[in-house]
Amino acid sequence: MKQHFPLKNVQQEKRLFRSRIFIAIGLVVLCFSALIARYVYLQIFHFNEFATASDNNRIRLQPLAPARGYIYDRNGVLLADNYPVFTATLSKADVDDIDNTVKALMPILGLNQEDVDRFNSRIKTAKKTERVTLKLNLNETEIAKFSEVKYKFPGVKIETQMTRYYPYGELFAHVIGYVGRINDKELKSINKDVYAGTNLIGKIGVEKYYEDLLHGTPGNESVEADAHGNVLRYLGRKDPVRGNDLYLSLDYGLQTVASEQLAGRRGAIVAMDPRTGEILAMVSSPSFNPNLFVSGISSKDYTALRDNLDQPLYNRALQGVYPPGSTIKPVEGLGGINYNVINWGTKIVDPGYFHLPGDSHKFRDWKKGGHGIVDLNKAIQESCDTYFYTLASQMGIEHMNDWMRQFGFGAKTGIDLPNENSGLYPSPEWKMRTRKAKWLRGETISVSIGQGAFTATPIQLAMATSIVSNQGNHLIPHVLSSSKGSKPFPIRNAPDGKVVFNGTEDDWLKMREAMVNVINSGTGRGIRTSAYQIAGKTGTAQVKSIAQGKKYNESILTERQLDHGLFVGFAPADNPQIAIAVILENGRHGGAAAQLARPVFDYWMVQRKNNPIRPTLHQVTGSLMTAGIQPGQLPSGDNILQADPNAVPNKDKNKPKAKPPHATAPSAPQAEITE
Incomplete structure (x- = not known):
């Protein structure tokens, strides 16, 4: 028996085949579209982000x-x-x-x-x-x-x-x-x-x-x-x-001489140019080796420096505050003239002490028996305390404060170094604010000879002395003389103002003459020289308080209880080129401090011109060894001793708190102070 099969529907099969082709093509197009979209996202919209991430791998x-x-x-x-x-x-x-x-x-x-x-x-x-x-x-x-x-x-x-x-x-x-x-x-x-x-x-x-x-x-x-x-x-x-x-502005030779004077002593020396404010030398003694700190000082070495009783880490020139003693008397005398309290002919009779009206307390002069008849010139020359006691009682603390601040006392000088101390010039307002007590008349007397609560730094004394020497031109001390490189920096080597003074130019010159007399025949005569003329003023600051009626007995004091010695001065007197302030801790009297200043003056005025001090290779090598550096480590061709200040060094530019010493003083001088 024969089986019969239906004939194929060719048209239907063609339609099915075409639809499958369209679907397949659509899927391919969709995939390619997604791929292209992702490519655009990565290569165009986020190119920088992913390029950077890729490059960071290499x-x-x-x-x-x-x-x-x-x-x-x-x-x-x-x-x-x-x-x-x-x-x-x-x-x-x-x-x-x-x-x-x-x-x-x-x-x-x-x-x-x-x-x-x-x-x-x-x-x-x-x-x-x-x-x-x-x-x-x-x-x-x-x-x-x-x-x-x-x-x-x-x-x-x-x-x-x-x-x-x-x-x-x-x-x-x-x-x-x-x-x-x-x-x-x-x-x-x-x-x-x-x-x-x-x-x-x-x-x-x-x-x-x-x-x-x-x-x-x-x-x-x-x-x-x-x-x-x-x-x-x-x-x-x-x-x-x-x-x-x-x-x-520092001078290596002058710094060396100043440092030699303080070797083995505690103190500071500051030298500056009274015409420009440039610091010529600044020494604080004792000192320390800064190379120890560069790569990290050991705890043992730092502890030894920090706990040293002489405080080598402390910059006495900028941070050390001391009663300035009689070094401020020239400034104070000019203040009396400014306020018409005295003139150069004003005289007093000095019996060796002073007491306020209605008060039996005696403020004693450093010279027992007094100085006799004293005018301002003699008061500066012989450092007569009684004269300035009298002046202060008439001038008053408010006028004294206003005047002394014009010379930089009680405020930072503005020197281009960090951590400067402002010192203190006391006032009734200060005492009420800090001690909740009224100002006493006796405190004015104490402040008049640089004692009591009055403290100053060596840099302040150097600045004030410079202002006196240049007839009232105010200066800001600075150590930077010039800066050479890609970053411009202006330097001001000139006065930035003038002291408001009601006197005459002749008054400045007379004060200069009085300070010359201090050196020629007064308390600073030990440093007199015929080579040039020095104008100066000695000072002594009490460290140990002496009770009223007691005599100052140096033999029973420890070495650190002895008086501080101070000196300020400038030279040559008729055309000042250098002003100096010296503090010699426990130096006993101002004459000792003056002795330290004389070699500094001599170097600047005489030796520097014909026989300047320059460093030797032995000094540099010794410092390298102390720092743990072998001389062979230095870049070849470096002249570590001296360079032309007008030239850029020939080097490859692409190669890889301690407690401050503070001398305490009695509220009023009660014992003899020998200038």
Whole structure:
């Protein structure tokens, strides 16, 4: 039996086939559209984002720290230099387990806990590709140990970086200061982009005050690196700009002479140019070696400096506050003329003491029996206390305060160094505010001879003396003479105002003559010289209070209870070129301080012109060894002794609180004070 099959529907099959083709084509088009859309999304709309992410796997932007600017004295003697050291650095982009890596490196690199803590603080805020310092100034043994196991520590490198050293150690320590490792507090306030790759920052002195000028501008370089952080090739570079070179007004020779006078003593000497306000020398004794602080001072060394009874870390020239004693009498005498209380002919009879009307208390003169008939010239020449007791009682504390502040007492001078002390010129308002008590008339008498609550710093005394010498031109002391580099900085070497004085120019000249008499035949006659004329004033400040009616007995006092000796002066008297302030702690009398000033005057007025003092190679080498630096580490070709102040040094710019001494004084002088 035959089976019959229906005929095929050709048209229906064609329609089905065509629909399948259209569906397949649609799916292909849809897939290609999605692929194209994704390609557009990645390559056009997000190209920069993903290109950067891709390049970061192999291309890195590494910061280049700028070299610090050099610091010179006025003659081009190099006071702060840079030298290369080997430094261990780590990049967190190339290290998975930073903590264990650092722990393993401790015995190899000789890391102590301070190094680790400092590194941990910095690595937390560092950029991923930034290299953070583990340890500065590696020695040969540490470098050799690391070289043997380098393959175990991808991302850790030994690099050459520039650091600081001070050729003359203690000589300029308090003025120039030092740099040190950036600490946690500084890390929070600095611009991290500006300090990328930098370990050091100014801590005190010129290094801190002019940090922005000295630091320079960082650069960077683009490198291609492998997975281990090793540089394969350099792709581009923006050179860093070295910081400005600073030329200070300090004179190496004068600083040396002043330092020699205070050797083994406690005190300060400040010398300045009364025409410009430039600081010529500033010495605080004892001093310290600033090189110890650059790579991180040990706890033992710092404790020894901090706990030293002589306080070498304390800058007595700027921060030490002392009763100025009789050194302020020339200023006070001019104040009496200003307020028409006295003139040059005003005389008193000095019996050796003074008492206020209606008060039996005696304010004694330093000279028992008194000075007889005294006018202003003689009062300055012989430092007659009674004359100034009388003047103060008539002038009053308000007038005294207004006048003395014109000469800088009771306020910071504005010198371009950090941490200056303002001293204190007391007033009724000050006493009520701080001690909740009324001002007593006897306190005015005490203040009149630089005692009581009146305190001043050596820099204030130098400024006030300069103003007297230049006939009332007010000056702001400064140590920066010029700045050369990419950052312009104006320097003002001129008076910034004038004392308001109701007297005449002749009054200034007569006061100058009285101060000359102090040196020629008065309390400062021990430093008289025929080579040039000195004008000056001695002073003595009590340290130990002596009760009323008791006699000052030096033999029963300890060495640190003896009176301070002070001296201020200028030379040559008829055309002042240098003004000096000296404080000799426990020096007993002002004449001793004057003796220290004489060699400083002699050097500036006589020796400097024909036989200036210049540093020797032996001095520099000795300081290097003290700092743990071998002379061979210095860049070849560097002239570390002297440079042309008009030339830029020939160096590769792209290479990698202690308690202040404060002399306490009685509220009123009650014992003999020998000037």
